[in-house]
Amino acid sequence: MSVATYGTTPDTLSEDTxxxxxQQGFVHVPGIISPEEVAEFCAASLALAERMQSFNxxxxxxxxxxxxxxxxxxxxxTMHPNIAGVAEKLAGIPLRxxxxxxxxxxxxxxxxxxxxxxQPLWPHDNTRTSISAWVALVDVPVERGCMTxxxxxxxxxxxxxxxLGRADSFFEDAPxxxxxxxxxxxxxxxxxxxxxxxxxxxxxxxxxxxxxxxHIILMMDAETTYRPxxxxxxxxxxxxxxxxxxxxxxxxxxS
Ligand SMILES: O=C(O)CCC(=O)C(=O)O
Numbered sequence: 001m002s003v004a005t006y007g008t009t010p011d012t013l014s015e016d017t018x019x020x021x022x023q024q025g026f027v028h029v030p031g032i033i034s035p036e037e038v039a040e041f042c043a044a045s046l047a048l049a050e051r052m053q054s055f056n057x058x059x060x061x062x063x064x065x066x067x068x069x070x071x072x073x074x075x076x077x078t079m080h081p082n083i084a085g086v087a088e089k090l091a092g093i094p095l096r097x098x099x100x101x102x103x104x105x106x107x108x109x110x111x112x113x114x115x116x117x118x119q120p121l122w123p124h125d126n127t128r129t130s131i132s133a134w135v136a137l138v139d140v141p142v143e144r145g146c147m148t149x150x151x152x153x154x155x156x157x158x159x160x161x162x163x164l165g166r167a168d169s170f171f172e173d174a175p176x177x178x179x180x181x182x183x184x185x186x187x188x189x190x191x192x193x194x195x196x197x198x199x200x201x202x203x204x205x206x207x208x209x210x211x212x213x214x215h216i217i218l219m220m221d222a223e224t225t226y227r228p229x230x231x232x233x234x235x236x237x238x239x240x241x242x243x244x245x246x247x248x249x250x251x252x253x254x255s
Contacts, residue, residue, distance in 0.1 A: 007031050010085030021090045025154030025199030026147075028185050032082050032135060032192040042137035042189070044073035045102045045213050055232065058165050060111045064102040065232060067215070074102070078217050083133045083192070084253035087219050090194050091131045094222040095253045096246065098122070098130065099233045103214050105145045105206035112145075112205045115170035116162040117153070118197040118218070123229040124245070127221040130197035136187035137213040145204045145212040147193055148184040150177055154196040174200070219253055220245065 008029050021027040033041070048064055048071050055063040064070075068078040077083075078100040088095050105111075119130060140146045156177070162169040171178055177200060185193050195201055197218075206212045226239040237249070 007034075008086065009082050010089055013086050013089055018090055021194060021196075024149070024151040024183075026149040026151070026183075026185075026193055026195040026201070027090065028187070028191065028193050029086060030188070030191045032086065032133070033077070033080065033190050035190060037077075038137055038190045040073060041077045041215065042213055044071055045104070045137055045215060046211075048074060048102060049104055058111070059109060060105075060113050060165060061109070062102070062104040062106065066099050067102045068097075068100050074100070074215070077135070077215055079251070079253070081254070083135070083217055084219075087131050087133055087194060087217075088254055091129050091219070093128055095131070095219040096222045096224065096250045097253060098218040098220040098224075098245070098250065100215065100217050103216060105203075105212035107206060107209050107211060109206050111165075112167075113164050113203040114162070114167045115150075115200050115202045116164050117156070117159055117200055120159060120161040121231075122197070123227045123231045123234050124220060124224050125227040125242070126223055126225040128223075130218070130220040130224075131194055132197060132219065133192050133194050133217045135192040135215045135217070136189050137215060138210060139189050140187045140212055140214065142184055142186050142204060143207045144210065145206040146184060146186045147195070147201050147203050148182050149193075149195060150180050150182055150200040153177060153180070153200040154198040156198060156200075170200070220250075222246075222252060
C-alpha cells in the first residue's frame with residue numbers, strides 16, 4: 001500500500017524524530033513541502049540559475065548563494081514556516097537565517113561533494129548549535145547525489161575546515177572516523193534532511209541524465225556573533241569581531 005508522506009509540520013514532528021536528530025546529528029523528514037510547492041520551487045530554482053551568477057565551486061555544483069535576496073519565490077521557500085518550525089524544534093533554540101543556497105549538480109558532473117563539517121567553514125562565534133535543511137526539489141536517489149552522513153560526528157568540535165573538493169582531507173584530518181558507519185539518505189522530491197553543522201557529510205556525484213536540484217537553508221543560533229574569517233556572505237559587510245549577526249541580512253526564522 002502506498003502512503004502519502006507529505007505533510008510533516010512542527011505540530012506533527014514526533015519526539016522520536018527529535019531524539020534521532022539529537023543522537024545522530026541528522027534526520028530524514030519526509031514531505032516537508034507539498035508536491036505543488038516542489039513544482040513551483042524547482043521551476044524557480046532553475047530559472048534563477050539562468051540569471052544569477054554561481055559561485056566558483058570547481059564544477060562540484062552550481063551554487064546560488066542568498067537566492068532569497070534575488071527571488072521572491074525562493075524567499076518563500078527559505079522562510080517556509082514548516083521548515084523553520086521543524087528546525088527550531090530539532091535544534092531546541094531560536095534560530096536566524098545564516099544564508100541559503102540553491103545547489104544544482106549538473107548531469108554526469110562526476111564530482112562528489114567530499115566529506116566536511118560546515119561549522120569550521122563559517123565565521124561564527126558564540127553559537128550553541130546550527131542546523132541546515134537540505135530540501136530535495138527533484139527525486140534524489142543515491143545516483144543523483146544525495147547526502148551521506150556519519151552518525152554522531154557532530155560531537156567532534158576539534159576538526160579544522162575540510163576541503164569539499166578533496167577526498168584526502170577527511171582521511172588526513174579525521175582518520176579514525178573513516179571506519180565509522182555511514183548513512184546514505186535518498187530523498188523523494190519534497191523530502192528533506194536536517195543536519196547539525198558539525199555532522200560530517202558528503203554528497204555523491206550526479207551520474208544521471210537529470211540535474212540534481214536542492215535548496216539548502218542554513219540556520220544559526222539567534223545569538224551568533226561574528227568571528228573574523230573570510231566568507232563570501234560576511235566579507236562585504238565590514239563586521240568587527242563580536243558583532244551580532246542579526247538584522248535584515250540574518251532574520252529570525254520564526255517570530
Ligand atoms: O549538496 C551537496 O552537494 C552538499 C551540500 C552540503 O554540503 C550541505 O548542505 O552542507
